[in-house]
Amino acid sequence: MPSTTTDYTANDKNHQKLLLSSRDWETLATDRGSLRKENTTLSKIGGSERGLSTRGGGQTDRSRRTAHGNYESDASSEEDEEEDQLIERARQDQTDLPTEYWQIQRLVKYLKGGNPTATVIALSSIRDFNLSIETCQVAIRDVGGLDVLVNLLETEDFDCKIGSLHILKEISQNPYIRRNIADLGGLQTMVKLLDEPDKDLKCLAAETIAHVAKFRRARKVVRQNGGIKRLVGLLENASISGHGSISHISASENAKNIEVARAGALALWSLSRSNHIKHSMQRAGVIPLLAKLLKSSNETMLIPVGGIIEECATDAVYRMAIRGMVPDLVKNLSSTNDELKKHCASAIFKCAEDKEIRDLVQKCSGLRPLHDLLQKSGNKPLLAAATGAIWKCSISRENIAQFQGFRTIETLVQLLNNQPEEVLVNVVGALAECAKEPENRITIRKSGGISPLVSLLTGTNQSLLVNTCLALRQCAEETDSIQTIDRLDGVRLLWSLLKNQNPRVQAAAAWAISPCVKNIKDSGEMVRSFVGGLELIVALLKSKDVEVLASVCAAIAEIAKDEENLAVITDHGVVKLLSNLVTRTEDLLRRYLAEAISECCKWGNNRQAFGDHQAVAPLVKYLKSSDPNVHRSTAKALHQLSKNPMNCVTMHDYGVVRLLMEMVGSKDDVLQENAAICISYIRRLALANEKSKNG
Numbered sequence: 001m002p003s004t005t006t007d008y009t010a011n012d013k014n015h016q017k018l019l020l021s022s023r024d025w026e027t028l029a030t031d032r033g034s035l036r037k038e039n040t041t042l043s044k045i046g047g048s049e050r051g052l053s054t055r056g057g058g059q060t061d062r063s064r065r066t067a068h069g070n071y072e073s074d075a076s077s078e079e080d081e082e083e084d085q086l087i088e089r090a091r092q093d094q095t096d097l098p099t100e101y102w103q104i105q106r107l108v109k110y111l112k113g114g115n116p117t118a119t120v121i122a123l124s125s126i127r128d129f130n131l132s133i134e135t136c137q138v139a140i141r142d143v144g145g146l147d148v149l150v151n152l153l154e155t156e157d158f159d160c161k162i163g164s165l166h167i168l169k170e171i172s173q174n175p176y177i178r179r180n181i182a183d184l185g186g187l188q189t190m191v192k193l194l195d196e197p198d199k200d201l202k203c204l205a206a207e208t209i210a211h212v213a214k215f216r217r218a219r220k221v222v223r224q225n226g227g228i229k230r231l232v233g234l235l236e237n238a239s240i241s242g243h244g245s246i247s248h249i250s251a252s253e254n255a256k257n258i259e260v261a262r263a264g265a266l267a268l269w270s271l272s273r274s275n276h277i278k279h280s281m282q283r284a285g286v287i288p289l290l291a292k293l294l295k296s297s298n299e300t301m302l303i304p305v306g307g308i309i310e311e312c313a314t315d316a317v318y319r320m321a322i323r324g325m326v327p328d329l330v331k332n333l334s335s336t337n338d339e340l341k342k343h344c345a346s347a348i349f350k351c352a353e354d355k356e357i358r359d360l361v362q363k364c365s366g367l368r369p370l371h372d373l374l375q376k377s378g379n380k381p382l383l384a385a386a387t388g389a390i391w392k393c394s395i396s397r398e399n400i401a402q403f404q405g406f407r408t409i410e411t412l413v414q415l416l417n418n419q420p421e422e423v424l425v426n427v428v429g430a431l432a433e434c435a436k437e438p439e440n441r442i443t444i445r446k447s448g449g450i451s452p453l454v455s456l457l458t459g460t461n462q463s464l465l466v467n468t469c470l471a472l473r474q475c476a477e478e479t480d481s482i483q484t485i486d487r488l489d490g491v492r493l494l495w496s497l498l499k500n501q502n503p504r505v506q507a508a509a510a511w512a513i514s515p516c517v518k519n520i521k522d523s524g525e526m527v528r529s530f531v532g533g534l535e536l537i538v539a540l541l542k543s544k545d546v547e548v549l550a551s552v553c554a555a556i557a558e559i560a561k562d563e564e565n566l567a568v569i570t571d572h573g574v575v576k577l578l579s580n581l582v583t584r585t586e587d588l589l590r591r592y593l594a595e596a597i598s599e600c601c602k603w604g605n606n607r608q609a610f611g612d613h614q615a616v617a618p619l620v621k622y623l624k625s626s627d628p629n630v631h632r633s634t635a636k637a638l639h640q641l642s643k644n645p646m647n648c649v650t651m652h653d654y655g656v657v658r659l660l661m662e663m664v665g666s667k668d669d670v671l672q673e674n675a676a677i678c679i680s681y682i683r684r685l686a687l688a689n690e691k692s693k694n695g
Contacts, residue, residue, distance in 0.1 A: 100129055104139035111148045116157050123152075123163030131170035137177055140167070146177065150186040153193065158201070161193070165204035172211035182218045191222060194230040199256050206234060206263035213270040222267075223277055231271070232284040234264025235293060238301070258301055261293065265304035272311040278318070287321045294328040299337050306332065306343030313350035322351050323360060330366035333373070338382050345373060345385035349426075352392030361389075362399055371406040380420055387415070387426035394433035400440070409434050409443045416452035421461045428456065428467040435474035441481055450475060450484040457493040462502045469494065469508035476515035483520075491516045491526065495533050503545035510540070510551035517558040524562030534559070534568050541577035546586050553578070553592035560599035567603055575606050579613035587627040594622060594633035601640035608644050616641055616650045623659040628668065635663055635674035642681040652682055 110122035129136045140146065152164035168186065172178045181187070190212075193205035209227065213219050222228070238254075238261035268286065271277045286308075293305045309325065312318040322329075329344040348366070351357045361367065370393065373386035390408065393399045403409065412434075415427045431449065434440045444450065453475070456468040472490060475481040485491065494516065497509035517523045527533060537559070540552045556574065560566040578600065581593050597615065601607045610616060619641070622634040638656065641647040651657075656678070663675035 098135055100133075101135050101139040104129060104136055104145075105143040108140060108143045108145040108148065111145065111152070116160060119152070119157075120159045120163060123160065123167065127163065127166055131167060132173065134174065137171040137174045140171060141177055141180060146180050147184055150181065150184045150189065153186065153189040158198070161201060162204065165190075165193075165201070165208055169204060169208040169211060172208055175214075178212045178214065178218065181212050182215075182221060187212060187218055187221045187227075188225050191225045191227040191230060194227070194234065199260050202234065203260055203263040206231060206260075206267045210263070210266035210270045213267065216274070219271050219274045219277060222271060223274070223280055228268075228271065228277060228280040229284045231264045231267050232281060232286045232289065235261045235268075235286070235289040237261070238293065238296075258296075258298060262298075262301045262304060265293070265301065265308060269304045269307040269311065272308050275315070278312050278315050281312070282315075282317055287318065291321070291325055291328075294325055294332075299335065299340060302332065302335075302340050303337070303343065306340055306347065310343045310346045310350070313347045319351050319354060319357070322347065323354075323357055326357060326360040326366070327364050330361060330364040330369065333366060333369035338376065338379055341373065342379075342382040342385045345370065345382070345389045349385055349388030349392055352389060353395070355396065358393050358396045358399060361393055362396070362402065367393060367399060367402050368406060371403065371408050371411070374408070374411045374415070377415070380423060383415075383419075384422045384426060387412070387423055387430060391426045391430035391433060394430050397437070400434050400437055403434065404437075404440065404443075409440055410447045413444060413447040413449040413452075416449060416456075421459075421464055424456065425461065425463045425467055428453065428464065428471050432467055432471035432474060435471055438478065441475050441478040444471075444475060445478065445481045445484065450481055451488060454485060454488040454490040454493065457490065457497065462500075462505055465497060465500070465502075465505045466508040469497065469505070469512040473508075473512040473515060476512065476519060479519065482516060485516065486520050486526075491520065492530060495530050495536075498536055498540060503543065503548050506540065506543070507545065507547040507551045510537070510548065510555045513537075514551075514554045514558050517555065524565050527559060527562070527565055528568070534565060535572050538569050538572040538574050538577065541574070541581070546584075546589055549581060549584075550586075550589045550592045553581075553589065553596040557592065557595040557599050560596065560602070563603065566600065570600070570603055570606060574600055575609045576613055579610055579615035582615045582618040587625055587630050590622050590625065591627065591629045591633050594619065594630070594637040598633065598636040598640050601637070601643075607641055607647060610641060611644060611647045611650065616647050617654050620651060620654040620656045620659065623656070623663070628671075631663060631666075632668060632671045632674075635660070635671050635678065638678045639674040639681075642678045645685055648682045648685045651678070652686070657682060 104126060107122045107125050110118050126140070131137060140149070149164045149168055152160045153168075155161065168181065172181055187209065190205045190209050194202055196202055196205075209222060209231070213222055222231075237257040268281060272281065290305055290309060293301060294309070296302055296305070306329075309318075309322065309329075313322060326348075329347055332340055332344045335341055335344075348357070348361055348370075352361065361370075370386055370389050373382060374390075376382045376386070390403070390412070394403060409431070412427050412430055415423065419427065431444060431453075435444060444453075453468055453471055456464060457472075459465060459468075472485060472494070476485060491513065494509050494512050497505055498513075500506055500509070517527060520526060537552060537555060540548060541556075543549055543552070556569065556578075560569065560574075574596075578593060578597055581589065582597075584590065584593070597610060597619070601610065619634060619637055622630050625631065625634075638651065638660070642651060660675040660679050663671055664679070666672045666675070
């Protein structure tokens with residue numbers, strides 16, 4: 001949400017501002033009669049048309065209600081709840097209201113007279129008040145001033161339009177009032193004002209739209225009334241130094257064009273929260289205009305432009321276009337304006353899953369500025385954006401090497417404490433990526449990162465739990481780190497996450513459990529100490545999620561290496577559940593499923609049981625996969641299964657010998673050995689049968 005148009009909050013500084021009108025109240029009241037005698041009248045401001053409401057401001061005239069009755073049906077249930085809360089807030093006791101409340105109400109009455117001079121004076125007087133204070137905003141609403149102000153936008157009097165927009169722009173920062181303005185049809189009129197030749201008028205209309213269009217209903221109205229194309233058009237005339245000639249226009253005129261473009265960008269920033277509007281903006285030609293404006297040196301222009309790019313970076317079409325904007329995004333990471341840096345870092349965060357963009361950030365020397373932003377620990381939104389960008393850039397191993405040189409890992413570990421979840425998710429995600437390098441696991445441990453990571457397992461934020469499990473999964477590969485995890489009871493906490501209802505959390509926990517079971521001394525006994533733990537992990541083989549199934553199979557492959565644990569999971573029906581999965585076609589699942597079958601064959605009559613459950617024939621097809629990891633684990637499973645004669649017959653019938661012969665020539669020693677042994681068992685059985693037939 002654009003921070004330059006934040007919702008209203010009253011503060012001490014605002015209350016210190018002079019609230020009394022600069023106009024002479026008595027003179028204005030005395031001159032009211034003479035002002036009415038003037039012949040000039042305001043078009044479309046008849047008393048009957050205004051339909052002014054009494055206290056509360058919620059009642060509008062019937063014609064406007066009918067014309068815009070579809071607003072309510074467009075709103076989401078969340079917005080309805082928010083609106084109800086705002087209405088309830090508006091109904092709070094308003095006793096002991098300050099003097100300015102009654103002064104503004106008195107001024108609003110002069111807006112209803114129909115005389116242009118009195119109206120302009122009243123508008124000017126109202127503007128003298130601090131309209132960012134809720135008391136002043138509510139005063140206008142309660143006496144029916146919103147209806148009058150919206151109607152004034154339809155007059156032929158320029159001063160009245162300007163004065164009305166100035167007031168609406170300020171008071172529309174109040175969430176309740178912006179909904180009232182939308183209900184009164186104000187947005188439709190403001191969209192039309194974007195076609196006016198006067199640039200001041202267009203600026204004010206666009207800025208007011210930026211404030212009002214912060215909820216779904218309002219955004220839909222702007223789109224349906226052609227506002228997107230008009231607002232994009234406001235960006236066209238701004239000339240940026242070094243990008244297009246400005247010799248034919250004066251500096252003042254260009255400054256005005258830039259101000260118009262800035263106002264249009266503010267409105268588009270608010271509107272770009274809608275995916276539908278993002279596509280409308282793209283069709284209206286906004287992308288090349290954003291690329292041009294991003295080269296501006298004007299920070300007031302760059303902030304809303306950066307905000308739009310940040311919002312639109314979630315869309316694939318925009319991400320393609322943002323590749324060409326990376327140099328300018330990186331350049332602005334060194335700006336003196338924190339808000340601009342936040343937008344640029346956030347845009348990189350949202351795009352950097354694309355390898356080409358990660359490479360461009362590195363090529364444009366963007367990694368160092370991102371690291372430097374970690375020092376902004378007091379600015380949480382900026383810190384969240386910077387850590388997010390570092391997380392995604394760390395997906396590339398060459399970028400990790402640079403972060404090692406900057407000592408970014410140590411800085412990230414320091415951020416594991418006393419940070420909001422939004423920051424922690426990104427910090428832990430970055431550590432999970434960096435920990436894929438063995439030396440960084442040691443760095444994390446020596447920097448004191450294991451203990452805070454384990455403590456994060458007790459949280460409830462789903463994304464944070466996923467990233468924490470993935471980080472611990474990598475750290476568990478390091479001997480000293482796994483000892484710390486074990487001592488802090490981290491494995492038990494990981495096992496408890498298997499009960500989480502989120503499949504992503506279940507999968508991440510299971511992935512982390514595998515190296516823990518593999519590397520902890522006496523892990524078999526530890527696993528058995530978890531009451532109901534083995535039954536729980538076997539039950540997850542009934543999951544519908546491929547990632548959960550693959551990760552659980554990987555964990556079971558490690559658990560089954562302990563004979564007592566293998567006996568327990570066999571009693572819990574692991575053979576049948578694994579056999580039910582052999583017809584799946586996902587290579588990720590096939591790899592770890594074959595590993596699990598290979599280990600589970602080593603107990604009792606499990607080899608025969610797999611054959612009885614028709615698990616052998618589908619495994620032969622795994623050898624046709626394009627993934628060498630699948631070949632390796634499948635050969636291990638077939639080796640174990642071939643120790644049962646009936647399984648050998650099944651394999652032979654499904655043509656396994658020809659496929660395994662190709663594997664025997666592999667450069668992978670494990671694959672080569674298991675393929676050869678499996679063939680030897682099949683050959684021995686064939687020779688025995690032949691000998692038996694020949695007597």
